[in-house]
Amino acid sequence: MKMQKKSKMMVIGMIGILLVASVLMAGCTEDDGVNEVTVTGSSTNLPIAQMCAEEFNSEHDNIRVSVSGGGSGYGISAIIEGTADIGMSSRDIRQSERDQIPDLVEYTIGIDGLAIIVSKPVYNAGITGLTTQQVIDIYSGQTNNWNEIGGPDEDIYVVERAETSGTYGSFMDMMGLEETAAHSTQLENSDVRRTVTTSDYAIGYVGMAYTGGDAPAVSLDGVEPTVANVQAGHYSLQRNLYFYLNGEPTGAVKEYVDFVMSSRGQEIVAEVGFIPAH
């Protein structure tokens, strides 16, 4: 009898805990008067959206902007499926995607220059600039050793982004390449940077925000990947960064988009290493 009483108590206790837990969890998802704005997509746009969201959130108690990565394709499909308010993309939207969004609205939030980075020892050995043709030859596997282009006698370690990423697509399009002889495929800009910096004779391409320090950027056809050059349109590896929405923004979403497009928002774009759209 005693045992039974005890086990009954336990069952009641467990049901109680479950009830409390479910009420608490419901509380998290319930509308607590805060307007949630979700932004997702390209990891290139991520630092812009994130920094803007931090500043924006601290100024608006009733709005919470949450930003996550996942890639350009993911960002656009989130708009199609309605799982996010804003989709970030670092490439132009494809026609097949455009067809699925009746009221597509596009904002150019900034411009990204893709920079070619090399390992420090290569840079120090005199490879401070490459031509587009040299980059094409390296990525297609025709140039295998740095000494073929005036560098040290070392094999080139070629690092690229994942084939499904917007950055890979942009790079391949801009270089006119269809396949590469890369030795390492990396998930994100930061992974490319890490792989290039931990090797001594590597080359990779990243968004301009990810260059510098151990990962020096080389000039391309004599043009340095700098803000001024990209803004003036002198640099060849550059692309627009977009916010895509399904329908004109309203309410909290509009306030956030307006903030990103404001002069303060564009200042943040520059602070995280990109080029303001206007």
Add this chain to the structure above:
Amino acid sequence: MISRRAKDKMVHYTFFGIATVSVLIIFFIFIFLFVEAYPAIQRFGSELLSRDWNVARNQFGLLPAIFGSVLVAVGALVVAVPLGLGAAIYLSEIAPNRIRVLLKPFIELLAGIPSIVYGFIGAILLGRFLYDTFGMRGTNSFLAGILVLGVMALPIIVSMSDDSLKAVPKDLKDASLALGATKWQTIRKVTIPAAISGISSAVIMGMGRAIGETMAVMLIIGSVMRIPVPFFDIFESGNTLTALIAVQMGEAHGIIINVLFTAGIMLFTIVAVMSIISDILQKRTTDKFEGKR
């Protein structure tokens, strides 16, 4: 008041229900995988087993990733089994109790380290160390993957083998010693054969961890869809099914998502085939030990 028999029935059905749910979950996962993979299988068929991978040209041969998964898993076992088994034998048969209670928790702690930590150590320290030591082309390689996965599989193999060696009845060992066998002869001829089913399942679990591991591998394997030439050149970079899915899934769209689900099915299949093979092996050894043939 519920009768004892009714209570028994209730317990019976409750547990039957729980067991059914877990089987159903696996079943539904497989159905889901297959439904998601079907468009790719239908469109590409046996091309999915070729070695040509080029997203731009719609070539989705998964062979390099299948090869890589098998290579790193086998390599990890080559690293982990001798070390793990040796450590288990020491812990269960040789070490004084004082040392055993000190060492075992530490080895079990190894299993609790999140895989991203292993990956990070592999990418930052091990990759660079191997690069400097062997003069490799870059810091990503099969070798780095094999070593990290070997270490990751180690605690499982040590812990489970130790448990099964410990479970061997003392009578068996005493009988062997009484017949004049040395301690080493007893370990080799009696204890290990008696514990072989537990040891094999430890090895399978270790292999399962090696094949299924994603984060650590993704950081160090290089994720390029190429089979090294010659194929055992573990200083080259390559890919595994898990790293392929993790690296490409983020921004994937269209048919490639279905291709990646096909890779998921292959992963599932490889693990299933391996566990069946080891089940057969295990059965054979137990039969032999029990004198059935």
